[in-house]
Amino acid sequence: MPYRETEATRRRAEERRANLLRAARDLVARHGFAGAKITAIAETCGTSVGLVYTYFDNRDELLATVFRESASHELAAVRAGTAAAGPAPRERLDAFIRTFAGRALRGRQLAWSLLFEPVSPLVEAERLTYRRAYVDLAESILRDGIADNTFAQQNVGLSGAATIGAISESLVGRLNPVGYDGLDGLDDTVIVDDIVVYCFRALSAPSTSPAPTRQETP
Amino acid sequence: MPYRETEATRRRAEERRANLLRAARDLVARHGFAGAKITAIAETCGTSVGLVYTYFDNRDELLATVFRESASHELAAVRAGTAAAGPAPRERLDAFIRTFAGRALRGRQLAWSLLFEPVSPLVEAERLTYRRAYVDLAESILRDGIADNTFAQQNVGLSGAATIGAISESLVGRLNPVGYDGLDGLDDTVIVDDIVVYCFRALSAPSTSPAPTRQETP
DNA sequence: CGAAGAAGTGAAACGTGGTTCAATCCTAGC
DNA sequence: GCTAGGATTGAACCACGTTTCACTTCTTCG
Missing domain, CATH: 1.10.357.10 (Tetracycline Repressor, domain 2)
Structure with a gap:
């Protein structure tokens, strides 16, 4: 059974999540909630749109x-x-x-x-x-x-x-x-x-x- | 040159417009602005969706x-x-x-x-x-x-x-x-x-x- | 290295309403 | 009744973000 969740992966995941949140926060603080579009959030922290949905159920x-x-x-x-x-x-x-x-x-x-x-x-x-x-x-x-x-x-x-x-x-x-x-x-x-x-x-x-x-x- | 705008037509038009507005007002008073959808307004006063746009530029x-x-x-x-x-x-x-x-x-x-x-x-x-x-x-x-x-x-x-x-x-x-x-x-x-x-x-x-x-x- | 499976991608599907427009129906005046 | 032209219709279209998902890439461990 290869791959096992480990300290490193967990930390990376948390970091990702935190990044997404920070990006979203910045966008809100700059353009309001309306400006915090999924594409913008993903783009801001250099990930794909789809990834957002592995960390959050929905917008x-x-x-x-x-x-x-x-x-x-x-x-x-x-x-x-x-x-x-x-x-x-x-x-x-x-x-x-x-x-x-x-x-x-x-x-x-x-x-x-x-x-x-x-x-x-x-x-x-x-x-x-x-x-x-x-x-x-x-x-x-x-x-x-x-x-x-x-x-x-x-x-x-x-x-x-x-x-x-x-x-x-x-x-x-x-x-x-x-x-x-x-x-x-x-x-x-x-x-x-x-x-x-x-x-x-x-x-x-x-x-x-x-x-x-x-x-x-x- | 048949058809000319006349008193009757003008009155009918104004009535239509007033009807649309009344329908919209009722919907707003009942379900808020979000509930005043074009389809609902048209339906409420028994006209078509398209007609709304001859009386108003847009929603x-x-x-x-x-x-x-x-x-x-x-x-x-x-x-x-x-x-x-x-x-x-x-x-x-x-x-x-x-x-x-x-x-x-x-x-x-x-x-x-x-x-x-x-x-x-x-x-x-x-x-x-x-x-x-x-x-x-x-x-x-x-x-x-x-x-x-x-x-x-x-x-x-x-x-x-x-x-x-x-x-x-x-x-x-x-x-x-x-x-x-x-x-x-x-x-x-x-x-x-x-x-x-x-x-x-x-x-x-x-x-x-x-x-x-x-x-x-x- | 190789297998198992999680992480990540992004183009396409979806949902929701507003908006358009070719076709049809009416009305006024002859 | 007939015609010009406005009134009316409603299905198709569009816009726009969100959400999905088949596929690719990465990570772990025997």
């Missing part, structure tokens, strides 16, 4: 994997940024928004693809999962902030979703490859600052509502 | 027309609902949100299609226009409210977008045909009430303390 599954990897990377970054701000809800919310918005504006095509680009249902399901994760993160900050009176008493679930919505919608214009943007001409940092202001006002108790942090002048 | 243009009609109808309804509330910014904002959210929740598939369903770039352009119109409407309420001190001094453009985003995102879960919804189990009216609360908090001046740090950006 959707491949794209879903790409989505998962990219999105979880982003989520981890936002979580890290938030955690780095310490335990105080005020600082955590500030960091959350700035990390999220900042990263999105720095990698626009990717952010747009992850947040808004039309995708197949399978990938959309993946997106829903991550959207939930962001809402959850916002909610947990919110809950802590309500407990210590930083934020007003409120429907946490709704406020979480609404806040993610407010942030996203404020960014769509800038991220969309074919933009509309009623916010043209404004500097990115101004936008982010104003998003922070908006969210703090939206979540804080009217009576206490303190000025948000890190307010540099434009 | 995208037809769908864009459908979008325009449906969206402008919705927009008009929201405008009317808002106007009916009188001149006071507080009541206008309240009416705006309730009309918008209420209609969306009453016609979910249509609302979802108009707001979120993946569509071709041509239709997406149409969507952008209407989204802008809603943002504009929100902005005008906001501006008036700032003038009479109902609302806080703020970046009107951003707050308008963010507010539309907050409302939309709070609704996606309920509208999405394949839902995620972290807000399951809550009653529609509760949701709408809480959206109103959220938006008012987001836009209103803190009752006691004066305007926040960052002054309005034009």
Whole structure:
């Protein structure tokens, strides 16, 4: 019985798979999911079209994997940024928004693809999962902030979703490859600052509502 | 020279066109834009596939027309609902949100299609226009409210977008045909009430303390 | 080396809708 | 009724990516 799977072959296979994923990720980050065509992926990493199908059942599954990897990377970054701000809800919310918005504006095509680009249902399901994760993160900050009176008493679930919505919608214009943007001409940092202001006002108790942090002048 | 265009023929043609549009509208309201296939449209109003192309250049243009009609109808309804509330910014904002959210929740598939369903770039352009119109409407309420001190001094453009985003995102879960919804189990009216609360908090001046740090950006 | 069988190739088949167009049906005016 | 020319039909066509699969190349081990 010749041929046996061995360390070398397994490693090579994993490498191949990783290569395909990397190629796909790059294409997505450059041209969106629509641009990640099987032929393009194969070509990018110098293999044949058919090979892709020995590593992935079909395109959707491949794209879903790409989505998962990219999105979880982003989520981890936002979580890290938030955690780095310490335990105080005020600082955590500030960091959350700035990390999220900042990263999105720095990698626009990717952010747009992850947040808004039309995708197949399978990938959309993946997106829903991550959207939930962001809402959850916002909610947990919110809950802590309500407990210590930083934020007003409120429907946490709704406020979480609404806040993610407010942030996203404020960014769509800038991220969309074919933009509309009623916010043209404004500097990115101004936008982010104003998003922070908006969210703090939206979540804080009217009576206490303190000025948000890190307010540099434009 | 036999055959001449006449009143009767013209009327019949317009009727045909209107029929096609109505069929398409119904299909969109029932199955989304993806469900409005040319064959389905033709079948629905008992004509041939080919005929569609004597009335519309191509599918995208037809769908864009459908979008325009449906969206402008919705927009008009929201405008009317808002106007009916009188001149006071507080009541206008309240009416705006309730009309918008209420209609969306009453016609979910249509609302979802108009707001979120993946569509071709041509239709997406149409969507952008209407989204802008809603943002504009929100902005005008906001501006008036700032003038009479109902609302806080703020970046009107951003707050308008963010507010539309907050409302939309709070609704996606309920509208999405394949839902995620972290807000399951809550009653529609509760949701709408809480959206109103959220938006008012987001836009209103803190009752006691004066305007926040960052002054309005034009 | 040679056999067993996995890895890899890429051209052709497929699926899905939109779009065309030659053939046919109608309508208006004589 | 007849004709010119528009209205209507629907099967064939096309576009375009995805997926398959018969074939070739490579890897392992006795």
